[in-house]
Amino acid sequence: MPLALDQLLAGFNIEAPSVALTDMQLDTRLLQPGSLFLALQGHAIDGRRFMQQAEQSGAAAILFDNGDGFVPPRLNIPCIAVPALAEKVSELAGRFYDEPAQKLALVGVTGTNGKSTCTQLIANWTELLGQRGAVLGTLGNGLFGQLRATENTTGSAISIQQELAHFAAEKVNVAAMEVSSHGLVQHRVSALPFAAAVFTNLSRDHLDYHHTMQAYADAKRQIFQQTAAEHCILNADDETAYNWLLQMPQAVVYGIDRQLPAHPGLFVYATEVKYHPQGITISIHSSWGDGVLSAPLLGKFNVSNLLAALAVMLVLQYDFETLCQTAAHLQPVTGRMECFGNQQQPLVVVDYAHTPDGLEKALQAARQHCYGRLFCIFGCGGDRDRGKRPQMAAIAEQWADTIILTDDNPRTEDPTIIIADMCTGLQKPATAHIEHSRLRAIELALSQAVAGDIILVAGKGHEDYQIIGKEKRHYSDRETVMQLLGVTS
Secondary structure (H helix, E strand, O other): OOOOOHHHHOOOOOOOOOOOOEEEEEOHHHHHOOOEEEOOOOOOOOOOHHHHHHHOOOOOOOEOOOOOOOOOOOOOOOOOOOOHHHHHHHHHHHHOOOOHHOOOEEEEEEEEOOOHHHHHHHHHHHHHHOOOOOEEOOEEEEEOOOOOOOOEEEOHHHHHHHHHHHHHHHOOOOOEEEEEEHHHHHOOOOOOOOOOOOOOOOOOOHHHHHHOHHHHHHHHHHHHOOOOOOEEEEEEEOOOHHHHHHHOOOOOEEEEOOOOOOOOOOOEEEEEEEEOEEEEEEEEEOOOOEEEEEOOOOOHHHHHHHHHHHHHHHHOOOOOOHHHHHHHOOOOOOOOOOOEEOOOOOOEEEEOOOOOOHHHHHHHHHHHOOOOOEEEEEOOOOOOOOOOHHHHHHHHHHHHOOEEOOOOEEOOOOOHHHHHHHHHOOOHHHHOOOOOOHHHHHHHHHOOOOOEEEEEOOOOOOEEEEEEEOOOEOOOOHHHHHHHOOOOO
């Protein structure tokens, strides 16, 4: 039963009338009769400008922030001033939806890279152990394997609590959510009781918003400072995380290259990693015991992601030996170093890599597993950063044996100009194949590749569209590869 307005605000020392409420909304377009409208002074839009519209749309009451002296318009519904409202929305929404995060194990994962993979692995592992796992993040929200598309990596403070309430009703045991730096500084997760909070790594990103790397790092660290996480999990191989450990001696650490014998807290380390065409085999040394696990994942960065997910499952008290045994059945994340083919075919890897750093990491990962030739199919987006085009071509030429330049999302730019820009980064441009059609580019690679070779198809990943001109057309690398290889999902 939803709380009335006075019940919702009880505990905040704010008096309010007993007004029945049906839901909470931040967007006037979603209001219905009985809604509570929260008029936030946002980063780009001041919701207080829409208070009259909210009344007209049927809102039963409005909460607003008067910290800057704002005087609300005269309305016929209750308008309640709540100081620092944005910082309280997570708590308010939690109370309204009956604290759903307390009815399951909630895991928050932040960091520049690895969030999607880690959350998917956690939910997947939960399912393999006979329980229900769910995800909130870039690839969508929902039960594992049943994701619904979302607009943002981390939803609003209200939508998060709504999703968690849905998960609680679905008897979800573990929910893993990606937590963006934007979501942290905007207090969208501030009232969530994380059973475990994970920091994966930090590299340059989002400086248009945070301006400095220090501010970006500080934003990420708020997952431990702003929330009441029961277990804090840090990547010992990351310099930022390593420095934080000095102030977080009880954190759980995981790592490949760096082991910390003097660390007083729990740990999960990879002592040996073997890379093969079918995935990775890792020797584990941990506070929960030693063992070996294999998983159908590619690349050193996925070893790190797997260790992070393993650490989460262990602090949630799942059995170490059972986790090692079931790891072989984990599924690669859709469009993230996702593998197609069998031992009689070349291995085709579909990945979302669309930046110089992303492409280099994907090629390095593929090379670790490649016994034959490495092919790379990629393009660059139109109407976007031209400077990365020669960089990506140079990286592909450095790591791959054969490169095929193709179209990504040309948008309104001439595809021949995009590829010409890419070719300026090649030392031997005459050796590169050019095929504007991604379908024909993949066909070309498959016609030349044999068993033992790897074909990396980079740029689109999980996306199922291509933007040509101003038209968004259906296209999927994954669907194309599966059709050409004769495999089913």
